[in-house]
Amino acid sequence: MSHDAATAPSAAIELRGVTKDFPVGLRGLKLRAVDNLTLDVPAGQVFGLLGPNGSGKSTTIKIILGLLEPTIGECRVVGVPSAQVESRRNVGYLPEAPYFYRYLSGAELVRFYARVCGVPRARLDTRVREVLDWVGLTGAAARRVGTYSKGMLQRVGLAQALVHDPRLVILDEPTAGVDPAGSADISQMILRLKSEGRTVLITSHLLAQIEDVCDRIAILDRGKLILEGAVAELVGRRDRQALIVESLPPAELDELRAWLAARGRALESIEQPRARLDEIFLREVARAEQEARP
Amino acid sequence: MSLIAGNTFLEAVRQRLFLFLVVVAAALVGGAQFFQSFDFGPDLGAASLKFLLDFGQGALVFFGSALTITATAQLFFSEIENRTALTLLAKPVWRAEFVLGKFLGVWAVVGVFCTLLTGLLVGLLWLRTGALLAANPGTFLHGGRILLGEVVIVCVLQWLKFGVLAMMTLLIASFSNTNLFSVVMGFFVLVICHLQHIAHHSYAKLTSLPLRLLVETFARLFPDFQLFNLAEQLGKPSGLDATLALRAGAYAFVYIVVFGLLAVFSFRRREI
Ligand SMILES: Nc1ncnc2c1ncn2[C@@H]1O[C@H](COP(=O)(O)OP(=O)(O)O)[C@@H](O)[C@H]1O
Numbered sequence: 001m002s003h004d005a006a007t008a009p010s011a012a013i014e015l016r017g018v019t020k021d022f023p024v025g026l027r028g029l030k031l032r033a034v035d036n037l038t039l040d041v042p043a044g045q046v047f048g049l050l051g052p053n054g055s056g057k058s059t060t061i062k063i064i065l066g067l068l069e070p071t072i073g074e075c076r077v078v079g080v081p082s083a084q085v086e087s088r089r090n091v092g093y094l095p096e097a098p099y100f101y102r103y104l105s106g107a108e109l110v111r112f113y114a115r116v117c118g119v120p121r122a123r124l125d126t127r128v129r130e131v132l133d134w135v136g137l138t139g140a141a142a143r144r145v146g147t148y149s150k151g152m153l154q155r156v157g158l159a160q161a162l163v164h165d166p167r168l169v170i171l172d173e174p175t176a177g178v179d180p181a182g183s184a185d186i187s188q189m190i191l192r193l194k195s196e197g198r199t200v201l202i203t204s205h206l207l208a209q210i211e212d213v214c215d216r217i218a219i220l221d222r223g224k225l226i227l228e229g230a231v232a233e234l235v236g237r238r239d240r241q242a243l244i245v246e247s248l249p250p251a252e253l254d255e256l257r258a259w260l261a262a263r264g265r266a267l268e269s270i271e272q273p274r275a276r277l278d279e280i281f282l283r284e285v286a287r288a289e290q291e292a293r294p
Numbered sequence: 295m296s297l298i299a300g301n302t303f304l305e306a307v308r309q310r311l312f313l314f315l316v317v318v319a320a321a322l323v324g325g326a327q328f329f330q331s332f333d334f335g336p337d338l339g340a341a342s343l344k345f346l347l348d349f350g351q352g353a354l355v356f357f358g359s360a361l362t363i364t365a366t367a368q369l370f371f372s373e374i375e376n377r378t379a380l381t382l383l384a385k386p387v388w389r390a391e392f393v394l395g396k397f398l399g400v401w402a403v404v405g406v407f408c409t410l411l412t413g414l415l416v417g418l419l420w421l422r423t424g425a426l427l428a429a430n431p432g433t434f435l436h437g438g439r440i441l442l443g444e445v446v447i448v449c450v451l452q453w454l455k456f457g458v459l460a461m462m463t464l465l466i467a468s469f470s471n472t473n474l475f476s477v478v479m480g481f482f483v484l485v486i487c488h489l490q491h492i493a494h495h496s497y498a499k500l501t502s503l504p505l506r507l508l509v510e511t512f513a514r515l516f517p518d519f520q521l522f523n524l525a526e527q528l529g530k531p532s533g534l535d536a537t538l539a540l541r542a543g544a545y546a547f548v549y550i551v552v553f554g555l556l557a558v559f560s561f562r563r564r565e566i
Pocket residue numbers: 022023024031032033051052053054055056057058059060
């Protein structure tokens with residue numbers, strides 16, 4: 001599932017001055033969902049498109065996929081204009097709150113999309129099995145999609161997005177409504193996709209969730225781009241460090257201060273580090289599962 | 295495209311969408327068998343065959359039209375409303391493939407329905423003919439015998455007509471926002487198409503030439519569904535007019551192509 005990075009152009013997606021108006025109401029009123037957006041998504045990176053609900057993330061993605069036509073501006077995927085079917089040949093897409101043909105089983109569903117994408121017949125079965133395995137759905141492959149839980153829907157959605165081995169993977173809110181264990185899995189999968197040399201574009205309204213996996217982010221608000229850059233540059237503070245030690249008695253703390261003062265430095269703050277709730281959740285779930293096993 | 299068609303067909307089958315209609319229509323044809331036993335004396339054998347044929351054709355036309363319109367709208371909007379169209383059209387799939395796939399899927403569903411009903415009708419006619427001949431070998435001396443092959447041809451013509459109807463419904467669905475609107479419009483168009491025949495006579499009488507041309511071009515937009523109704527000819531000494539049947543087939547084909555192009559064009563601009 002790896003690709004030759006040498007042939008990749010520098011930008012997987014180029015948006016140039018994209019504006020999208022939706023007509024609302026009968027009086028020709030317009031709602032500007034995306035406002036003059038210019039953005040490059042570099043190849044081989046994980047790019048996070050962030051913003052509150054209704055900020056135009058999904059609309060931007062639909063424009064990239066050629067499902068919507070921009071009112072103004074243009075969009076290219078690997079150099080091919082989005083309006084052309086050709087631009088979607090190497091793209092996998094997981095829609096927001098995905099919903100699939102309920103009357104198919106997981107394997108049938110992935111197989112259907114594989115055939116739509118033109119996976120050769122000879123490789124069909126192996127490919128379907130491979131990709132279901134990859135997302136961890138092998139056990140439920142024969143069940144009807146209508147009986148799947150939210151997390152399983154996301155997984156089967158990811159499987160159908162990856163079945164034709166695309167270079168660019170677009171995930172719209174992949175972690176929305178999924179429990180912390182499931183979203184940790186999805187984060188892992190995203191990192192794996194990146195290590196296979198793919199470009200990943202994800203959107204989220206939960207900043208913390210994607211901070212861990214993104215190389216670059218862009219923040220949208222009411223359709224406007226308000227911030228864009230590499231995560232390391234945006235959040236890293238190179239001039240500060242945090243040390244985490246066992247609790248010190250006040251006397252030792254004073255000693256430490258004196259030690260620092262002797263070197264011309266000061267202790268800026270002392271905090272009680274708090275475990276993140278999702279970490280506690282993951283730890284407890286893992287323990288419960290271990291105990292449940294014989 | 296054939297994949298989308300196959301999937302559409304499968305959805306209809308798994309939804310048991312048309313099982314209900316098949317049961318109802320089959321019950322009707324079976325009922326015809328029952329009714330005729332007291333509607334006609336044994337000496338009116340040929341008339342009872344004609345009755346059976348009309349009954350079966352009626353069931354086919356009525357339920358087939360209802361099935362075509364509702365199934366087309368339903369199968370189209372289930373993709374749009376469940377947002378499966380989003381996933382599908384994000385794949386390297388042409389919009390035209392989507393529309394034609396939907397059309398072929400629906401047409402196949404209707405084809406299965408027509409085959410079932412036709413088979414049933416032919417079977418009943420065959421049994422009845424046999425029974426009549428056994429009771430009185432001279433039943434058909436004065437004509438009135440119905441050739442089963444011609445019954446099949448007449449039913450195939452109905453199926454072609456349903457193809458035109460399905461494409462028109464798809465065209466309506468391609469720009470409308472709701473399932474209900476498409477179904478209502480579909481039935482509306484169906485009525486117009488059945489009334490075409492009467493309208494033909496009235497606008498031919500218009501004296502002002504520009505007005506007549508205007509009305510006529512407008513009327514041409516809607517196919518004349520009466521042209522497909524050749525069941526009247528069965529059982530007559532002259533038999534089925536083959537040229538008329540062929541012409542109706544070609545007529546259906548032309549309208550399917552034209553409405554198909556319009557539907558693709560309209561769907562291409564649709565925002566998913
Ligand atoms: N088909 C549509 N018609 C009208 N307005 C729409 C349509 N799709 C989205 N919008 C509007 O565009 C804005 C952006 O929506 P969206 O891109 O879905 O936001 P996000 O994905 O960031 O939550 C919202 O205000 C939404 O109401």
